[in-house]
Amino acid sequence: MKTILNVKNLTKNFGGLCAVSNVSMTINEGELIGLIGPNGAGKTTLFNLLTGVYEPSSGLIELIDQNKSIQIGGLKPYKITNLGVARTFQNIRLFKSMTVLENVKVAMHKNIRYGTLAAILRLPTYYKEEKWVEEKAEELLKEVGLYSLRNELATNLPYGKQRRLEIARALAIQPKILYLDEPAAGMNPQETKELTELIDHIREKYKLTVILIEHDMSLVMKICERIYVLNYGKMIANGTPEEIKQNEFVVKAYLGEEI
């Protein structure tokens, strides 16, 4: 199996607080990885480091693409995204007063090959590219089941659909790695089931490597191939769901130390 992401001794300090401490992980192409840990363990901070929102205090993040290795630690978020890394947000961050279709179109930005001048002068490339974007975005919305809502404002969607749109938007980037930050948070069992199917489906279809943060243990144990466990910013365990279930450190982290 080929490695796609290699994280080495990654550390992030906020003042005196060490939010992520000396974390290392190796992710292979096509894997579905779960990232779990108690609240405040540093999971989202780790995502923010991997996607460039925060700059690491130390350590390396290496993205391996077609046998080329790129250091992405400390790069700007948009640069990392354009290398094929997409994400969703824990506290949904859609472009609220834009339509569902426009939300997806924004994410296709990198693949649009006309500039400001062509847009203002309405050159032929503008029409050609816009047509392509429109078709592509609609196709994607059909796939996640939001096509009929394409002209609604994102803010008017029900909660579960907003989470779906976040995933659709991330897919529009045509990523190789997809980070999902608590995709099932606030969903009912039916929605969670549909989400699980969607994740499976897109992963197959787009040959994605997926890393997800989730508190719904049944979901994580069911779909993840490998699980990393964070606690107090440190990586305390990693392994298959079965191994993790039996790991005493993990049990302690979740249930507290026995007295």
Next chain:
Amino acid sequence: MTAFLQQLVNGLSLGSIYALIALGYTMVYGIIKLINFAHGDVYMLGAYCAFLITTYCGLGFIPALFISMIFCGVVGVLIERIAYKPLRHATRITALITAIGVSYVLEYATQYIMGSEVRTYPKLLTSASFHLGPVTITMQQVYIFVITVILMVVLQFIVQKTKMGRAMRAVSVDEDAARLMGIDVDKTISFTFLLGSALAGVAGVLVGIYYNSINPLMGMTPGLKAFIAAVFGGIGSIPGAMIGGLFIGIAETMVTAYGSSLYKDAIVYIILILILILKPAGLLGKNVREKV
């Protein structure tokens, strides 16, 4: 060297006034994250209030100062209640536009009532002066500096040692958490406006005395400069506002003395842009990062 020291003294007294106005900006920004554009105009109202009291009621400096403080404090609270409170959770741009609107209303309502002409300020303080070595210091400058320092100490005491001050600090850190702890957030915010506006009122009176003249649009430029002083010191920080105010005052006097008075306003804006680029949190400010 003498000239330099002389300018330093002049700069200190001008800077004290800026510092007084800057405090209002910094406290209000600290607590509701709003650049209260109307703050400069509250200071103008303070100057007019004392002008009317001393000219038509024949009262002296001290009563005029207190009445102006109270008047401005009340005006500040009213502005907050009427214009800003409904917008507590609106976007920053919305709140800022509102503040600009309030500023317009205050300026032009004053102009409508009092006329647009420049008024000569009554002589409320002795114009006597004394020499300290080669440097001439007027009693007015001494008063301005002493009053500012006293108020600053009182303010620092209120914010650090009293219950209300603790509430102010709590609300500025986290409004919702403060509310859950039983703090009356609305009252605390109003109190902040009261304090800040009262200080602006004092500044208005002092400026009237210092420059001898007032007009309805006098609040705009010093207001902006005081805001810049607050940004320079680190917005939200009370000692920062003091340092920023003095620095801006001294910088302005120095440019007037050694460069050209035509550029005295430009230098302040250049300082602003430099500080925003080099150290946006200001000298004593804290970096705040957005939660993702």
Next chain:
Amino acid sequence: MRKELLNKANLAWLLLSIVSFVVLSILMKVGIIGSYYSITLYNIFINIILAVSLNLVIGVCGQFSLGHAGFMCIGAYCAGIMVKMMPNMTGLAIGVLIGFALSTIVALIVSIPTLRLKGDYLAIATLGFAEIVRILVQNMEITNGAAGLNGIPKLTTFPLLFVCAVIAILVVCNFTHSAPGRACLSIREDEIASEAMGINTTKYKVIAFVIGALLASLAGALFACNFYVIKPDQFTFNKSIDILVMVVFGGMGSMTSSVLAAVAIGIINVVLANFSEIRMIIYGLALVGIMIFKPTGILGTKELSFKKLFDKRKEKSA
């Protein structure tokens, strides 16, 4: 003519422009719009350019600039100085181009460092920059200092003004409805998400800012060649607020409403010409009132769109 451009909606726009141009020209010719009111009309058109360009920066891209008068000032003085040396259309064209070059440079210098700042800090920084421009103009010899430039030949004709306003609207609308425009909208909505979608937010903020600056500078040039005299104190903070008022009244993000607001405020200014203080008080109260009761502006983000109109009809008949 390319076929993509030939559709019903575009033809409707073309028709609307031609009709309004012809009607206004006839009204001025036969004197229904007298010389006093035609000054107002010219002012309205200059304000349309200013409002639409500021709306691009504030309404579309969400960057709160209070320095629009600074760019207008640059454009006005470049054109004014140039046409005084060369009092014909070529002179004006050269003046406009110099204004473009200068305002682009200034916009880049201002925007690249300051656009990293959030909302209100940006507002103060742009305000400060506009004041610096004005102070420089006030103290330079070539601009004739505080006295201003006198005797600028009147080269701004109604057709020229009309065409420029149409171009300004076209530029802004075409930009907004394109990938770069979408990028700007997404920055307004959520900058962090926008960057996570692969958008170089700084780049698009700068682009929107520069386009806004260019159009403001064009408006300044037309302004200079219309009123014979320009003075530094015509380009104060208050001028920036005047433009802001138009954008806010109409609705941030909607070009239709900026145009309508420019017209409405132009008319209100004439009606209240003799009560300038009351006018300013009303503006202030209106700003506060609109922000409290209808922060999206009177029209919100609604746009007059022939395309949507025709599409709706098609749907109905289908």
